[in-house]
Amino acid sequence: MEVKKILLSDDEIPRQWYNILSDIKMNPPLGPDGKPISAEQLAPVFPMNLIEQELSDKRWIDIPDEVLEVLKIWRATPLIRATGLEKALDTPARIYYKYEGASPPGSHKANTAVAQAYYNKEFGIKKLTTETGAGQWGSALSFACAHFGLECKVYMVKVSFEQKPYRKSMMGVWGGKCIPSPSSYTKAGREVLEKFPDSQGSLGIAISEAVEEAVSDTTGKTRYSLGSVLNHVMLHQTIIGLEAKKQMDKIGEYPDVIIGCAGGGSNFAGISFPFVLDKINGKDIDIYPVEPLACPTMTRAEFSYDHGDIAGYTPLLPMHSLGHTFMPAPIHAGGLRYHGMSPIVSQLIVEGLITPKAVNQLDSYEAGILCAKTEGIIPAPETNNALAYVVAEARKAREEGKEKVILFSWSGHGLIDLGSYDKYFEGKIIDCKPEDEELKRYSEILKNYPKPEIIKDYR
Amino acid sequence: MPNASILIKRCPMLGGEISFKYCETCGGNNLPCRKVMDCWQETFDIARYLKDTLTKEEFAAVMSSKNYSKISTIIAASEKNFK
Numbered sequence: 084m085e086v087k088k089i090l091l092s093d094d095e096i097p098r099q100w101y102n103i104l105s106d107i108k109m110n111p112p113l114g115p116d117g118k119p120i121s122a123e124q125l126a127p128v129f130p131m132n133l134i135e136q137e138l139s140d141k142r143w144i145d146i147p148d149e150v151l152e153v154l155k156i157w158r159a160t161p162l163i164r165a166t167g168l169e170k171a172l173d174t175p176a177r178i179y180y181k182y183e184g185a186s187p188p189g190s191h192k193a194n195t196a197v198a199q200a201y202y203n204k205e206f207g208i209k210k211l212t213t214e215t216g217a218g219q220w221g222s223a224l225s226f227a228c229a230h231f232g233l234e235c236k237v238y239m240v241k242v243s244f245e246q247k248p249y250r251k252s253m254m255g256v257w258g259g260k261c262i263p264s265p266s267s268y269t270k271a272g273r274e275v276l277e278k279f280p281d282s283q284g285s286l287g288i289a290i291s292e293a294v295e296e297a298v299s300d301t302t303g304k305t306r307y308s309l310g311s312v313l314n315h316v317m318l319h320q321t322i323i324g325l326e327a328k329k330q331m332d333k334i335g336e337y338p339d340v341i342i343g344c345a346g347g348g349s350n351f352a353g354i355s356f357p358f359v360l361d362k363i364n365g366k367d368i369d370i371y372p373v374e375p376l377a378c379p380t381m382t383r384a385e386f387s388y389d390h391g392d393i394a395g396y397t398p399l400l401p402m403h404s405l406g407h408t409f410m411p412a413p414i415h416a417g418g419l420r421y422h423g424m425s426p427i428v429s430q431l432i433v434e435g436l437i438t439p440k441a442v443n444q445l446d447s448y449e450a451g452i453l454c455a456k457t458e459g460i461i462p463a464p465e466t467n468n469a470l471a472y473v474v475a476e477a478r479k480a481r482e483e484g485k486e487k488v489i490l491f492s493w494s495g496h497g498l499i500d501l502g503s504y505d506k507y508f509e510g511k512i513i514d515c516k517p518e519d520e521e522l523k524r525y526s527e528i529l530k531n532y533p534k535p536e537i538i539k540d541y542r
Numbered sequence: 543m544p545n546a547s548i549l550i551k552r553c554p555m556l557g558g559e560i561s562f563k564y565c566e567t568c569g570g571n572n573l574p575c576r577k578v579m580d581c582w583q584e585t586f587d588i589a590r591y592l593k594d595t596l597t598k599e600e601f602a603a604v605m606s607s608k609n610y611s612k613i614s615t616i617i618a619a620s621e622k623n624f625k
């Protein structure tokens with residue numbers, strides 16, 4: 084009988100995370116003053132034990148027993164062979180995925196949420212604040228805080244808060260307090276509401292509110308938590324790839340291709356970093372982070388760079404110091420930092436260890452629906468980006484007649500995102516490719532704007 | 543340009559579908575999101591649209607371009623409020 088899924092027993096779960104910072108060189112991140120960020124600057128925001136992890140270059144870091152106890156609720160996640168999808172695509176490729184939707188909040192985000200809640204608790208923290216877009220991260224952190232007896236306050240961008248009421252309910256069941264942002268709880272929120280009472284919020288405002296609440300607690304017992312981008316988040320996610328390695332080993336398989344969707348990069352980091360280590364050591368693997376073509380950060384130069392639009396604190400800059408030149412070509416410039424993307428992932432792109440790909444919205448939904456029909460699980464819309472590229476690779480394998488082994492991370496289920504599927508079915512999600520003519524017009528319009536000053540952290 | 547109210551896209555920053563109307567006002571000072579060009583250039587002539595609907599100063603502000611990382615944004619918010 085063909086193997087469908089490979090499991091690990093509790094005592095086979097990896098006991099250490101892999102820290103890729105021991106194997107690649109990075110310049111230190113720069114702060115708002117242009118100088119390298121110090122541990123002292125981070126201390127009001129994060130507990131010192133996590134700051135130490137953030138800055139650590141130790142290759143293997145022990146997973147505390149208390150963290151493993153909670154992870155064991157759903158870990159190890161199964162490694163599943165997508166036999167249904169393989170058949171549907173008539174591909175010689177063997178496709179395997181790690182199912183991260185098995186976590187209680189429904190995505191990989193719980194892996195770091197549990198670790199972060201634990202380290203905060205260890206440091207004597209009583210309350211965590213965070214921001215969330217559509218609620219995935221807020222749900223994961225609420226779940227984790229419940230396990231360690233921490234209070235959890237989540238600022239959720241108002242436009243999503245109103246669209247996704249079940250996210251607030253989920254957080255509430257775990258004891259998390261979910262507040263639509265902008266709110267009147269913080270100075271940052273009040274300032275926005277005063278000026279724009281109808282504001283639907285933004286991630287920038289929500290971050291400001293969450294950070295403000297954390298650092299202005301004079302008892303020092305509140306900290307802020309971030310669900311992606313930071314090094315320690317990437318570290319906590321490596322359990323995904325480390326488990327996958329053991330599971331593949333059990334059946335004598337090794338991946339030729341690794342695929343993960345990447346927003347801030349943590350899911351991708353989780354599935355891929357342990358294999359990037361193998362690649363550094365000479366293995367021949369193609370490793371692809373995948374993002375939506377619609378709003379790319381890895382595969383195309385951005386028009387504008389992160390403005391740090393913190394609750395309107397960013398001044399409107401005078402004309403002469405701004406502007407852009409349209410850069411339609413993909414970014415290859417060494418060291419250009421991508422907004423909102425993990426600096427480590429950006430660095431791996433620069434070093435040529437991984438190759439970013441972009442997929443369009445409609446292909447993503449189509450792939451997601453095909454996978455739901457053939458594998459049964461309804462994917463989170465983010466996962467669909469990975470699935471679109473998995474489908475493309477599997478078709479390529481068929482055309483080339485190659486028996487490739489593809490491994491990807493199914494980062495979450497989509498059961499609380501069904502509204503997105505409705506919009507797809509109603510034909511409300513559209514995709515158009517720009518014509519050359521159109522691109523030329525953009526360049527014309529932007530021609531007279533001086534080139535932006537690009538501040539690089541990583542060279 | 544197509545009717546803005548019917549344009550929907552999944553915002554990768556938020557993780558949900560939003561309409562173009564939201565992108566038009568969710569940046570600092572109720573101006574368009576700083577990524578509005580990246581996200582909508584595939585769908586319609588967003589540069590022309592912004593030129594037509596914003597003042598010169600506003601357009602410049604949306605296009606302005608200091609590249610701060612997320613961690614730097616967090617530190618800035620922290621330093622503003624640390625007591």
Ligand SMILES: Cc1ncc(COP(=O)(O)O)c(C=O)c1O
Pocket residue numbers: 190191219220310311312344345346347348349350351463465466494495496557
């Ligand atoms: C299911 C799922 N996958 C992937 C992502 C992308 O985030 P990251 O790149 O940090 O993994 C998200 C973000 O919310 C998510 O909910």
